[in-house]
Amino acid sequence: MTDVIGIDLGGTGIKAGRFHVDGSCIEERKIATPQPSTPMAVAEAIAELANDLNADKKCKAMGIGIPGPVDGTARIARVAINLSGWHDVPLADLVEKQTGLSVTLNNDANCAGLGEAWLGAGRNHQNLLLITLGTGVGGAIILNGKLFMGHYGAAGELGLITLNPDGPPCNSGNNGSFEQYCSINGIKRLSGREPAQLGRLATKGDPEAIAHWEQYGALLGAGLTSLIYIFTPEMVIIGGGISASSDFFLPATRAEIKKRVLASSRIDLQLVTAELGNRAGMVGAAKLALQKL
Structure with missing residues (x-):
């Protein structure tokens, strides 16, 4: 069974979890958002969290919720509120290179809506x-x-x-x-x-x-x-x-x-x-x- 990783990126903290397809959460992590929260520092922190959760390499994909809009491809963070220096950041590419996972992005409110619709x-x-x-x-x-x-x-x-x-x-x-x-x-x-x-x-x-x-x-x-x-x-x-x-x-x-x-x-x-x-x-x-x- 393939597992997935969910990431919630905030201005002060990053929450991460590994989930089975039925929605059960196997493991969770939370770290402080790097300061200054530059795109590269944040991408590295997310990749480190994901690699830790995926030590057995059984996860294939990861979703990331960001505090701001994403582009139509769901791969680029247009801006990110309360994060420094974010403008058209190719976050999916940056994280994929460091994790080998297929990455997709969305606005954090959209992610919260999906979460409530799925399990809430x-x-x-x-x-x-x-x-x-x-x-x-x-x-x-x-x-x-x-x-x-x-x-x-x-x-x-x-x-x-x-x-x-x-x-x-x-x-x-x-x-x-x-x-x-x-x-x-x-x-x-x-x-x-x-x-x-x-x-x-x-x-x-x-x-x-x-x-x-x-x-x-x-x-x-x-x-x-x-x-x-x-x-x-x-x-x-x-x-x-x-x-x-x-x-x-x-x-x-x-x-x-x-x-x-x-x-x-x-x-x-x-x-x-x-x-x-x-x-x-x-x-x-x-x-x-x-x-x-």
Whole structure:
């Protein structure tokens, strides 16, 4: 039986795992991302991890999730957020030369979506969306059981859709994007507090904090409305650090979706939280490798 390796590359850490085709993880590793995180230093660190996990040479392929977009061939990292000097880096080539494995790349949010669809909250479902709520708002689209990449692999920037045309400016060049309201900075702008602090206050029954989460949930529902109309998914999975307070905002999100979305476009729609936590990207990267095989 051929095994595969999944790598989740982040700005501060690199997670790696070796997986059987059934999704069982045989072994895991985690190291700090080299600093400075130049392309060559990172490629060497990933190769060393992979070679360690593949000491018996029974793995044939590896998937790598990166914090940024990849090209249409899934071999070149166009840019990588929080990594230094990354622009059109041929990461797949660099790692293949040092490992002998067949390598494919994808955005980390896409990998997280694949992971949740394979072994997490979305298993047994064919059409789903993953929304990651954190420093930004990311996402992944799974259609008919496969990751939807769009033209040149650039689809799935779900946080950059417009929520309010006159809203605050976004790094993307947009104004009032979904991300500007539902990210950590969006919560801070609306409430003046960090999400974790707001969560602690809500847990203690603080009425102002609970009201802020209800407002947040309604904004999230408004953003999801556009996506539900386009994709009519079976399930929307909510992940990322902010999802830790989902008990306080998902009821308002569900109410907003029910108010805004025609019943025919939300038949049997489930809105759930992610199950794999920070392992989702690594699991999804392994799924990428299996699909490559």
